[in-house]
Amino acid sequence: MKINVSGHHVDVTASVREHVGEKFSKIATHFPSLIALDIIISKEHNQHQVEISTIYEGVRISATGENDVMYPAIASAAKKLDAALKHRKGQLKANLHEKPVSTTPEIAHEIIQEMELT
Numbered sequence: 001m002k003i004n005v006s007g008h009h010v011d012v013t014a015s016v017r018e019h020v021g022e023k024f025s026k027i028a029t030h031f032p033s034l035i036a037l038d039i040i041i042s043k044e045h046n047q048h049q050v051e052i053s054t055i056y057e058g059v060r061i062s063a064t065g066e067n068d069v070m071y072p073a074i075a076s077a078a079k080k081l082d083a084a085l086k087h088r089k090g091q092l093k094a095n096l097h098e099k100p101v102s103t104t105p106e107i108a109h110e111i112i113q114e115m116e117l118t
Contacts, residue, residue, distance in 0.1 A: 001028040001036065008042035010070070016041070019071060023078040031056065031085050039077075041070065050077040056088055 005012050005020055024037060033056070040051045048070040053062040061084050065077030 001034050003037045003039065005039045005041065008040060010041050010043050010048070012041065016070070020074060023074055027078070027082055027085065030082075031089070033057065034085075041074070043070075048073040050074050052077050052081050054081070056085055057092055059088060061085060061088060 001024070003017075003020060003024060005017055020039060027037075028034065034054055037052060037054050042049045042051075047066055047068060050065045050070075050073045051062065052064070053060060055061070061081070063077050063080035063084055065073045065075070065080060067073035067076060
């Protein structure tokens with residue numbers, strides 16, 4: 001899985017990239033069909049905000065985390081993304097196990113009576 005990390009008013013250092021890689025390694029193993037994560041780390045009004053977005057099974061999923069310190073903000077966003085991905089996975093499994101709608105079969109002699117035979 002490719003992780004794109006960018007910063008807005010924040011320097012993204014090697015240690016930040018390493019921390020992000022550690023936090024999202026669990027998500028990469030649980031959801032192997034994920035191709036990429038886009039992570040934006042920003043700082044406004046002494047609050048660190050982390051926005052994560054990805055596409056999982058055709059649906060765009062995003063999560064955000066905020067904190068005064070950057071690393072807890074990353075952890076919060078990772079936890080929210082994990083919960084959102086698990087929810088989407090559950091929805092997909094529920095769709096597979098839906099019961100089919102039963103319809104009453106048409107009776108052959110009723111169809112024949114409705115037909116105009118000449």
